[in-house]
Amino acid sequence: MSETKETEETQTPLLDELEKGPWPSFVTDLKGLSGKKPAVKQLLGQLEESYETRIDHWLGTVINLDGYGGGVIGRYSDVVDKFPAMARFNTIRILEPSAWVYSTTALRELCDISEKHSAGILQFHGMTGDILMLGSDNEQTFEAGEELMEKGWDLGGSGAAMRTLACCVGPARCEMSCFDTLGLTKYITDTFISELHRPEFPYKYKFKLSGCANDCACSMQRSDMPIIGIWRDKIQVDPDEVARFIDERGERSVMNTVIARCPTQCMTLKDRKIIIDDDNCVHCMHCINVMHRALSIGRDRGVTILIGGKRSLKIGDTMSSVLVPFMKMESEEDWEKLTDLVRRIWDFWGEHGMEHERVGEFIDRVGLGTFLDGIGLEPDPQMVNQPRSNPYIKFEEYTRPRMAGEEKKAPSVLNKEPDGRETIS
Numbered sequence: 001m002s003e004t005k006e007t008e009e010t011q012t013p014l015l016d017e018l019e020k021g022p023w024p025s026f027v028t029d030l031k032g033l034s035g036k037k038p039a040v041k042q043l044l045g046q047l048e049e050s051y052e053t054r055i056d057h058w059l060g061t062v063i064n065l066d067g068y069g070g071g072v073i074g075r076y077s078d079v080v081d082k083f084p085a086m087a088r089f090n091t092i093r094i095l096e097p098s099a100w101v102y103s104t105t106a107l108r109e110l111c112d113i114s115e116k117h118s119a120g121i122l123q124f125h126g127m128t129g130d131i132l133m134l135g136s137d138n139e140q141t142f143e144a145g146e147e148l149m150e151k152g153w154d155l156g157g158s159g160a161a162m163r164t165l166a167c168c169v170g171p172a173r174c175e176m177s178c179f180d181t182l183g184l185t186k187y188i189t190d191t192f193i194s195e196l197h198r199p200e201f202p203y204k205y206k207f208k209l210s211g212c213a214n215d216c217a218c219s220m221q222r223s224d225m226p227i228i229g230i231w232r233d234k235i236q237v238d239p240d241e242v243a244r245f246i247d248e249r250g251e252r253s254v255m256n257t258v259i260a261r262c263p264t265q266c267m268t269l270k271d272r273k274i275i276i277d278d279d280n281c282v283h284c285m286h287c288i289n290v291m292h293r294a295l296s297i298g299r300d301r302g303v304t305i306l307i308g309g310k311r312s313l314k315i316g317d318t319m320s321s322v323l324v325p326f327m328k329m330e331s332e333e334d335w336e337k338l339t340d341l342v343r344r345i346w347d348f349w350g351e352h353g354m355e356h357e358r359v360g361e362f363i364d365r366v367g368l369g370t371f372l373d374g375i376g377l378e379p380d381p382q383m384v385n386q387p388r389s390n391p392y393i394k395f396e397e398y399t400r401p402r403m404a405g406e407e408k409k410a411p412s413v414l415n416k417e418p419d420g421r422e423t424i425s
Helices: 002-009 013-017 026-034 038-053 104-117 138-150 181-191 193-197 239-249 251-257 286-290 332-352 359-366 368-375
Strands: 058-063 072-077 090-094 121-124 131-136 207-210 225-231 267-270 273-276 301-307 321-327 414-416 422-424
Touching: 013 038, 026 038, 038 131, 072 138, 090 138, 104 121, 104 131, 104 138, 131 138, 181 193, 181 207, 181 332, 225 332, 239 251, 239 273, 251 267, 301 332, 301 359, 321 332, 332 359, 332 368, 359 368
Parallel strands: 207 225
Antiparallel strands: 058 072, 072 090, 090 131, 121 131, 225 301, 267 273, 301 321, 414 422
């Protein structure tokens, strides 16, 4: 009788559908793991029930380990009467190496700790970028945390804190990278490690770093402060490679796939040569991506710093906006300028931001001018997403009531009165 009941409990017809087709399925992996980890069998049962009822049965909180104010997400089920092993199924966030570059030794360490102290499920990587170790109860969570720290690993961020940084592979393997994404990621992490472990902000704050405008880290949509590599001189052109590309593809193909797709129409093709009006180039990198041997990024490289990207919360999804159009990022002195700017932002946002208000929402509420004054940054035209719809300035001569028959006159001279007032005559 008990065997029949166990068989019925583990039947998962909806999950079985996910195993069909040509692609690997996480369901198959979990079924294989359930033979060694009985809790995973109940995990499959709860997931099947969620698919049937379309209700998420997970509840959560933040668990603090010794010395950490966050980094562990406590997960427990609201149908624990049906699935008692789901009473605690915690998630441990672990700081990943820059650009997700691992040694086999490091991966074996993580797998051993996961097998020993959790359900044996590792996720590479969460939305923030962390490694996620799933399925430990409270006691196992503390044991896993201790062993991770002994091996040199550190816990990731959670709650109202700086979150774990993520970056693209940068100069390690990509010739388009305009700065050292890996080095700067480690520097910011080490500099602000206290802000990562001890939540003290109005809400979360994320950095994501991309070496070029291709934005392989998806920083503009997924972080409060994207740092994206850029150059400010001319695109480098190799005439021989341009000619070879034209010989291979034909002029018509180059016109259709490169020239016609330039967003500012700053490129022309003449006599088997590409001519670029660099003053009108917005560095979208489409031409470089297509003709990566013939065209390459400029030599005067740095970063653009943006602000305010995030997913849905109070005011919905937002893309980041330019904060610093260009900053060199080659030396530790440059890195210190960046961290000084970050501290000024955190001080102003931390003092005036509301609870659960991301920095982009804060700027939307107080206005960009107030925000720039608060952090001591001069405004720049490149911060403006689009010009205002009304280009006219109304001086007091235009706005004061006119007497009957009085003609409207354009202001001509701005006068400074002895008492400091400004008048127009």
